[in-house]
Amino acid sequence: MRFDVVTLFPELFAPFLTAGITRRAYESAQVDVQLTNPRDFASGNYRRVDDRPFGGGPGMVMMAEPLVQSLAHIRSQRTEAAPVVLFSPIGRVLDHRMVSEFSSGTGAILLCGRYEGLDQRFIDAHVDLQISLGDFVLSGGEIAAMALLDGVARLQPGVLSDPESHHQDSFNPALDGLLDCPHYTRPEDWAGVAVPEVLLSGHHLNIQRWRREQSLALTARHRPDLLEKARLAGRLSKQDERFLAAQGGIAIIAG
Numbered sequence: 001m002r003f004d005v006v007t008l009f010p011e012l013f014a015p016f017l018t019a020g021i022t023r024r025a026y027e028s029a030q031v032d033v034q035l036t037n038p039r040d041f042a043s044g045n046y047r048r049v050d051d052r053p054f055g056g057g058p059g060m061v062m063m064a065e066p067l068v069q070s071l072a073h074i075r076s077q078r079t080e081a082a083p084v085v086l087f088s089p090i091g092r093v094l095d096h097r098m099v100s101e102f103s104s105g106t107g108a109i110l111l112c113g114r115y116e117g118l119d120q121r122f123i124d125a126h127v128d129l130q131i132s133l134g135d136f137v138l139s140g141g142e143i144a145a146m147a148l149l150d151g152v153a154r155l156q157p158g159v160l161s162d163p164e165s166h167h168q169d170s171f172n173p174a175l176d177g178l179l180d181c182p183h184y185t186r187p188e189d190w191a192g193v194a195v196p197e198v199l200l201s202g203h204h205l206n207i208q209r210w211r212r213e214q215s216l217a218l219t220a221r222h223r224p225d226l227l228e229k230a231r232l233a234g235r236l237s238k239q240d241e242r243f244l245a246a247q248g249g250i251a252i253i254a255g
Contacts, residue, residue: 001030001102001103001106001107001152001166002033002034002072002078002080002106002107002215003031003032003033003034003107003108003109003110003149003152004033004034004035004036004074004077004107004109005034005035005036005110005112005142005145006036006037006038006067006070006071006074006110006111006112007036007037007112007140007141007142007145008037008038008039008049008112008114008140009112009114009122009140009142010035010036010037010206012053012142013035013142013146014032016146016149016150017033021154021159022150022153022154022159024153024159025153025154025156025159026153027072028158028228029156030114030153030156030158030159031107031149031152031153032107033149033155033158034074034077035072036067036070036073038062038066038067038070038072039066040243041065041069041070041073041181042063042065042066043065044095047081048063049062049063049066050062050114050115051063051064053115053116055151056118056131057117057183058115058116059115060115060178061066061116061117061119062113062114062115062118062119062122063119064077064118064120064121064122065127066067067111067118067122068122068126071109071126074109079105080091080106080107080154081214081232082106082107082108082113083108083128083129084107084109084126084127084128084129085108085109085110085111085125085127085128085129085130085131085190086111086113086123086130087110087112087113087130087132087133087144088117088130088132088141089132089143090130090132091130091131091132092129092130092132093131093132093133093134094131094132094133094144094147094148094150094151095171096129096171096172096177098131099148099152099155100155102148102151102152102184103151103152103155104164107252108129109142110141110145110223111127111148112140112141112142112144113140113141114139114140114141121196131148133147134251137176142209145242147244155230157227171226171234174234175215176230176235176236177226177230177233178215178216178218178219178224178226178227178234179215179218179219179222179223179231180215180218180229181210181211181212181214181215181218182218184196184213186197187190188200196210198210212240213243216236216243216244217243217244217247218241220244221245227244
Protein backbone atom coordinates (compact mmCIF):
# COMPACT_ATOMS: atom_id res chain seq x y z
CA MET A 1 0.00 0.00 0.00
CA ARG A 2 1.13 3.54 -0.67
CA PHE A 3 0.66 6.62 1.49
CA ASP A 4 1.50 9.99 -0.01
CA VAL A 5 2.04 12.67 2.61
CA VAL A 6 1.64 16.30 1.58
CA THR A 7 3.66 18.36 4.05
CA LEU A 8 5.63 21.59 4.22
CA PHE A 9 8.08 19.83 6.54
CA PRO A 10 9.07 16.48 4.98
CA GLU A 11 12.24 16.46 7.09
CA LEU A 12 10.12 15.66 10.15
CA PHE A 13 9.44 12.19 8.75
CA ALA A 14 13.06 11.06 8.26
CA PRO A 15 13.67 9.75 11.82
CA PHE A 16 10.13 8.42 12.07
CA LEU A 17 10.53 6.22 8.97
CA THR A 18 13.95 4.82 9.94
CA ALA A 19 13.64 4.10 13.68
CA GLY A 20 11.86 1.51 15.79
CA ILE A 21 10.34 -1.80 14.88
CA THR A 22 7.82 -0.30 12.45
CA ARG A 23 10.68 0.74 10.16
CA ARG A 24 10.45 -2.81 8.80
CA ALA A 25 7.17 -1.91 7.15
CA TYR A 26 8.62 1.21 5.53
CA GLU A 27 11.95 -0.34 4.48
CA SER A 28 10.19 -3.30 2.85
CA ALA A 29 7.65 -0.96 1.21
CA GLN A 30 4.80 -2.90 2.76
CA VAL A 31 3.81 0.61 3.70
CA ASP A 32 5.31 2.77 0.98
CA VAL A 33 5.50 6.38 2.20
CA GLN A 34 6.15 9.16 -0.31
CA LEU A 35 6.55 12.78 0.73
CA THR A 36 5.43 15.78 -1.33
CA ASN A 37 6.12 19.40 -0.44
CA PRO A 38 3.50 21.80 -1.86
CA ARG A 39 6.16 24.51 -1.89
CA ASP A 40 7.67 22.69 -4.88
CA PHE A 41 4.51 23.52 -6.80
CA ALA A 42 4.13 27.14 -5.71
CA SER A 43 4.75 30.02 -8.09
CA GLY A 44 6.91 33.11 -7.70
CA ASN A 45 10.43 33.64 -6.44
CA TYR A 46 9.43 33.01 -2.85
CA ARG A 47 7.35 29.88 -3.52
CA ARG A 48 4.51 31.15 -1.34
CA VAL A 49 2.04 28.57 -0.14
CA ASP A 50 0.02 30.74 2.24
CA ASP A 51 -1.60 34.18 2.45
CA ARG A 52 -3.63 36.34 4.80
CA PRO A 53 -7.25 35.30 5.48
CA PHE A 54 -10.07 37.24 3.87
CA GLY A 55 -12.06 39.05 6.55
CA GLY A 56 -8.97 39.71 8.62
CA GLY A 57 -7.80 37.95 11.75
CA PRO A 58 -4.57 36.35 12.91
CA GLY A 59 -2.46 33.78 11.11
CA MET A 60 -2.17 32.66 7.53
CA VAL A 61 -4.14 30.24 5.34
CA MET A 62 -2.65 27.64 3.00
CA MET A 63 -3.49 28.46 -0.63
CA ALA A 64 -5.46 26.07 -2.81
CA GLU A 65 -3.39 26.07 -6.00
CA PRO A 66 -0.12 24.58 -4.66
CA LEU A 67 -2.19 21.84 -3.01
CA VAL A 68 -4.09 21.11 -6.24
CA GLN A 69 -0.81 20.84 -8.12
CA SER A 70 0.56 18.54 -5.41
CA LEU A 71 -2.44 16.24 -5.81
CA ALA A 72 -2.05 16.20 -9.59
CA HIS A 73 1.61 15.22 -9.24
CA ILE A 74 0.82 12.46 -6.76
CA ARG A 75 -1.98 11.01 -8.84
CA SER A 76 0.31 10.90 -11.88
CA GLN A 77 2.67 8.70 -9.83
CA ARG A 78 0.09 6.35 -8.33
CA THR A 79 -1.28 3.28 -10.06
CA GLU A 80 -4.41 3.13 -7.88
CA ALA A 81 -6.93 5.70 -6.77
CA ALA A 82 -6.68 6.82 -3.14
CA PRO A 83 -8.83 8.88 -0.77
CA VAL A 84 -7.61 12.34 0.16
CA VAL A 85 -7.41 12.65 3.95
CA LEU A 86 -7.11 15.89 5.88
CA PHE A 87 -6.19 15.98 9.57
CA SER A 88 -8.64 18.43 11.12
CA PRO A 89 -10.45 19.15 14.42
CA ILE A 90 -13.81 18.51 12.77
CA GLY A 91 -12.82 15.04 11.60
CA ARG A 92 -13.79 11.60 12.84
CA VAL A 93 -11.60 10.60 15.77
CA LEU A 94 -8.93 8.09 14.77
CA ASP A 95 -9.58 4.68 16.34
CA HIS A 96 -8.56 1.05 15.98
CA ARG A 97 -11.32 0.27 13.50
CA MET A 98 -10.21 3.07 11.17
CA VAL A 99 -6.56 2.03 11.43
CA SER A 100 -7.54 -1.56 10.60
CA GLU A 101 -9.47 -0.40 7.56
CA PHE A 102 -6.47 1.54 6.27
CA SER A 103 -4.12 -1.37 7.04
CA SER A 104 -5.95 -3.64 4.59
CA GLY A 105 -6.47 -1.01 1.89
CA THR A 106 -4.34 0.45 -0.88
CA GLY A 107 -3.30 3.58 1.00
CA ALA A 108 -4.27 7.24 0.97
CA ILE A 109 -3.11 10.78 0.33
CA LEU A 110 -2.54 12.46 3.68
CA LEU A 111 -2.73 16.25 3.86
CA CYS A 112 -0.85 17.91 6.72
CA GLY A 113 -2.26 21.38 7.22
CA ARG A 114 -0.36 24.24 8.85
CA TYR A 115 -1.07 27.77 10.09
CA GLU A 116 -4.80 28.55 10.37
CA GLY A 117 -5.66 25.75 7.98
CA LEU A 118 -6.44 25.24 4.28
CA ASP A 119 -8.57 27.34 1.95
CA GLN A 120 -12.06 25.91 2.42
CA ARG A 121 -12.64 25.82 -1.33
CA PHE A 122 -9.88 23.26 -1.68
CA ILE A 123 -11.33 21.16 1.14
CA ASP A 124 -14.81 21.22 -0.40
CA ALA A 125 -13.50 20.20 -3.81
CA HIS A 126 -10.83 17.63 -3.00
CA VAL A 127 -10.94 16.19 0.54
CA ASP A 128 -12.72 12.84 0.98
CA LEU A 129 -12.21 12.24 4.70
CA GLN A 130 -11.22 14.34 7.70
CA ILE A 131 -9.57 12.74 10.75
CA SER A 132 -8.88 14.08 14.23
CA LEU A 133 -6.64 12.76 17.03
CA GLY A 134 -8.92 14.23 19.67
CA ASP A 135 -10.08 17.46 21.25
CA PHE A 136 -6.85 19.42 21.11
CA VAL A 137 -4.96 21.40 18.47
CA LEU A 138 -1.53 20.64 17.01
CA SER A 139 0.75 22.96 15.06
CA GLY A 140 0.26 20.82 11.96
CA GLY A 141 -0.97 17.52 10.65
CA GLU A 142 2.41 15.79 10.62
CA ILE A 143 2.10 14.18 14.06
CA ALA A 144 -1.39 12.96 13.21
CA ALA A 145 -0.10 11.49 9.93
CA MET A 146 2.67 9.69 11.81
CA ALA A 147 0.15 8.30 14.28
CA LEU A 148 -1.94 6.84 11.46
CA LEU A 149 1.10 5.46 9.64
CA ASP A 150 2.48 3.87 12.82
CA GLY A 151 -0.85 2.22 13.57
CA VAL A 152 -1.07 0.85 10.02
CA ALA A 153 2.56 -0.29 9.93
CA ARG A 154 2.43 -2.41 13.08
CA LEU A 155 -0.54 -4.37 11.70
CA GLN A 156 1.41 -5.53 8.64
CA PRO A 157 2.59 -9.18 8.57
CA GLY A 158 6.16 -9.64 9.77
CA VAL A 159 6.56 -6.16 11.26
CA LEU A 160 6.17 -7.13 14.92
CA SER A 161 8.54 -9.81 16.24
CA ASP A 162 5.59 -11.84 17.53
CA PRO A 163 2.77 -11.94 14.97
CA GLU A 164 0.25 -12.35 17.80
CA SER A 165 1.35 -9.18 19.62
CA HIS A 166 -1.15 -6.78 18.14
CA HIS A 167 -4.03 -9.16 18.86
CA GLN A 168 -3.50 -8.39 22.56
CA ASP A 169 -3.54 -4.64 22.06
CA SER A 170 -6.12 -2.45 23.74
CA PHE A 171 -9.20 -1.86 21.54
CA ASN A 172 -8.46 -4.93 19.40
CA PRO A 173 -11.48 -7.12 18.53
CA ALA A 174 -9.51 -10.07 19.93
CA LEU A 175 -9.97 -8.40 23.33
CA ASP A 176 -13.58 -7.54 22.50
CA GLY A 177 -12.56 -3.89 22.21
CA LEU A 178 -11.50 -3.68 25.88
CA LEU A 179 -8.30 -2.32 27.42
CA ASP A 180 -5.33 -4.65 27.72
CA CYS A 181 -4.38 -6.17 31.07
CA PRO A 182 -1.27 -5.20 33.12
CA HIS A 183 2.04 -6.87 32.24
CA TYR A 184 5.04 -7.86 34.37
CA THR A 185 8.61 -9.02 33.78
CA ARG A 186 11.77 -9.84 35.79
CA PRO A 187 12.62 -9.54 38.60
CA GLU A 188 9.80 -11.36 40.39
CA ASP A 189 10.09 -8.94 43.30
CA TRP A 190 10.85 -5.30 42.54
CA ALA A 191 10.89 -2.54 45.16
CA GLY A 192 9.06 -4.86 47.54
CA VAL A 193 6.22 -5.58 45.12
CA ALA A 194 5.83 -9.13 43.87
CA VAL A 195 4.47 -10.28 40.53
CA PRO A 196 0.90 -11.64 40.90
CA GLU A 197 1.23 -15.28 41.92
CA VAL A 198 -1.09 -16.55 39.22
CA LEU A 199 1.36 -15.43 36.53
CA LEU A 200 4.03 -17.67 38.05
CA SER A 201 1.75 -20.70 38.38
CA GLY A 202 2.12 -22.07 34.86
CA HIS A 203 -1.64 -22.74 34.85
CA HIS A 204 -2.61 -21.36 31.48
CA LEU A 205 -6.38 -21.33 32.01
CA ASN A 206 -6.03 -19.49 35.31
CA ILE A 207 -3.64 -17.00 33.73
CA GLN A 208 -6.01 -16.46 30.83
CA ARG A 209 -8.91 -15.84 33.19
CA TRP A 210 -6.85 -13.48 35.39
CA ARG A 211 -5.87 -11.44 32.35
CA ARG A 212 -9.48 -11.27 31.20
CA GLU A 213 -10.64 -10.09 34.61
CA GLN A 214 -7.90 -7.47 34.80
CA SER A 215 -8.90 -6.24 31.34
CA LEU A 216 -12.53 -6.01 32.44
CA ALA A 217 -11.65 -4.19 35.66
CA LEU A 218 -9.36 -1.66 33.97
CA THR A 219 -11.91 -0.96 31.27
CA ALA A 220 -14.71 -0.54 33.81
CA ARG A 221 -12.58 1.90 35.81
CA HIS A 222 -11.05 3.95 33.01
CA ARG A 223 -13.22 3.48 29.90
CA PRO A 224 -16.72 2.37 30.89
CA ASP A 225 -17.90 3.46 27.45
CA LEU A 226 -15.88 0.63 25.90
CA LEU A 227 -17.37 -1.83 28.36
CA GLU A 228 -20.89 -0.75 27.46
CA LYS A 229 -20.12 -1.16 23.75
CA ALA A 230 -18.86 -4.67 24.38
CA ARG A 231 -21.96 -5.48 26.41
CA LEU A 232 -24.35 -4.16 23.76
CA ALA A 233 -22.49 -6.17 21.12
CA GLY A 234 -22.92 -9.34 23.18
CA ARG A 235 -19.17 -9.77 23.75
CA LEU A 236 -19.35 -10.22 27.53
CA SER A 237 -19.98 -13.68 28.92
CA LYS A 238 -22.04 -14.46 32.02
CA GLN A 239 -18.74 -15.14 33.79
CA ASP A 240 -17.53 -11.67 32.77
CA GLU A 241 -20.70 -10.09 34.09
CA ARG A 242 -20.49 -11.98 37.41
CA PHE A 243 -16.93 -10.77 37.89
CA LEU A 244 -17.88 -7.17 37.13
CA ALA A 245 -20.87 -7.28 39.47
CA ALA A 246 -18.64 -8.61 42.26
CA GLN A 247 -16.34 -5.59 41.83
CA GLY A 248 -18.98 -3.22 43.10
CA GLY A 249 -22.19 -3.55 41.20
CA ILE A 250 -20.78 -2.08 37.98
CA ALA A 251 -22.47 -4.67 35.80
CA ILE A 252 -25.79 -6.39 35.42
CA ILE A 253 -25.70 -10.16 35.08
CA ALA A 254 -26.72 -11.06 31.55
CA GLY A 255 -29.45 -13.69 31.32
